[in-house]
Each structure stands twice: as C-alpha cells, then as structure tokens.
Amino acid sequence: MKFIPIGNSGAQLIELMPHGDRRGTFTRTWCASTFADHGIEFTPVQGNNSLTRKRGTVRGMHFQRAPKADAKLVRCTSGCIHDVIVDIREGSSTRGEVYAYELSPSSGRMLYIPAGFAHGFQTLADDSVVEYLMGIEYVAELSDGFRHDDPSFRIAWPEAVSEMSDKDAAWPDFAGRDT
Numbered sequence: 194m195k196f197i198p199i200g201n202s203g204a205q206l207i208e209l210m211p212h213g214d215r216r217g218t219f220t221r222t223w224c225a226s227t228f229a230d231h232g233i234e235f236t237p238v239q240g241n242n243s244l245t246r247k248r249g250t251v252r253g254m255h256f257q258r259a260p261k262a263d264a265k266l267v268r269c270t271s272g273c274i275h276d277v278i279v280d281i282r283e284g285s286s287t288r289g290e291v292y293a294y295e296l297s298p299s300s301g302r303m304l305y306i307p308a309g310f311a312h313g314f315q316t317l318a319d320d321s322v323v324e325y326l327m328g329i330e331y332v333a334e335l336s337d338g339f340r341h342d343d344p345s346f347r348i349a350w351p352e353a354v355s356e357m358s359d360k361d362a363a364w365p366d367f368a369g370r371d372t
Contacts, residue, residue: 194221196231201281202287203307205233206294207266211301214244221269222303223326229299233305235264237326245272245316245323249355253313254279254348254364258335264328265312269296270302270320274314274349280369282309296323311367313341315350339367 195208199204209217221227225314228235245252254277257263267276276296280287306312314323338361341348345367 194224194227196233199292200287202285202290202292202310204280204292204310205231205276205305206364207305209301209303209305220271220301221352223266228305232239235266235305235328237328238329239265239327241325241327242270243323243325245321245356246319247356248316248319248321249352251313251315251350251354251357251361253277253338254283254311254346255308255313255336255338255362256311256339256343257329257332261329261332261335262308263331265297265306266303266326267312268324269300270298270322270324272316272318273297273300274316274321274323276304276314277348277350278304278306279311279346279348280309281311285309287316289346291348293349311339313348315352315354317351338364340364344369 194212197206209220211220274296277293280290283286337365
C-alpha cells in the first residue's frame with residue numbers, strides 16, 4: 194500500500210498495490226502494522242457495504258457526533274464513486290476543508306477518514322458498491338449530517354443529483370451546530 198497524506202488533515206488516500214500472475218491479482222486492503230507505520234491508529238470494529246442502484250445518487254453528508262466520532266476506511270468495490278470528506282473538527286487547522294476523490298476498483302484507491310470528518314459520495318455508475326470499515330460501532334442517537342448542497346462548504350458534485358434519501362435531503366445546514 195502507498196499512503197498519500199491529504200494536506201495536514203490526517204486523512205490519507207491509499208493506493209493499493211495488487212500482485213498479479215496468470216490467475217489474476219491479490220491485494221492487501223488492511224494491515225494494522227502497516228497502517229500504524231504510517232501514523233494511522235485504526236482498528237476496525239464494524240464492516241458495512243452499501244449498494245446504490247442509480248448513477249448520480251448522493252449519500253451524505255454523514256458523521257457521528259462525539260463521544261463516538263467515527264473514523265473509517267472506504268473503498269468502492271464495484272462501479273465508481275465521487276467520494277467527499279469535510280473536516281468538521283473544532284480547532285482543526287483544516288476545519289471546513291473539502292476533499293474529493295474518485296474511487297473505483299480500477300483506480301486501486303481507498304480513503305482513510307479520521308474521526309471528526311463528514312463523509313458522502315455520489316455514484317458515477319449504476320450498481321456501485323462501497324465497503325466501509327468502521328473504527329466505532331454505529332450509534333443511532335449520535336448519527337448526524339448536513340445537506341449535500343450546504344452553502345458553508347460548496348461541494349462540487351460532478352453530476353446532477355438523481356436520487357437521495359428523504360433523510361439526507363432534510364439535513365439542516367452545518368453552520369452554528371456543535372459536532
């Protein structure tokens with residue numbers, strides 16, 4: 194794995210290094226010691242998959258509030274997504290910064306997202322599958338979010354939004370809220 198720091202945010206883009214032969218490829222996607230060697234103290238405690246049927250669908254922007262803010266490792270295992278993270282940590286030098294990357298099986302990339310970031314994505318292909326390894330278990334009462342078009346962040350989505358959950362469409366603006 195090749196780790197590429199995303200500014201001073203603590204987030205990292207990770208390029209996977211497949212090993213191939215005539216049978217196909219083998220790729221390591223998680224190794225505690227390798228992550229620790231790159232300054233990432235992360236132990237997955239929950240794994241999740243999402244299947245999004247329609248291109249242009251937006252899921253997000255989601256986060257889990259303290260005291261159970263959630264770090265995660267995200268990769269797209271089928272299809273293609275425009276993955277977006279926003280630093281919402283109080284006192285962070287990169288608070289309010291938006292970072293976006295295309296993730297797909299062919300890109301060979303995944304994204305480590307530290308606790309205290311909001312996360313969302315837009316599908317760039319039908320039937321896109323996203324795998325999440327979570328550092329904290331989901332706690333429904335701490336689940337939160339803000340709208341994909343929140344004026345505080347001006348996220349540039351690559352396509353018109355085709356679908357979104359009612360919950361995601363109803364999130365309030367981020368401004369003035371505690372994280």
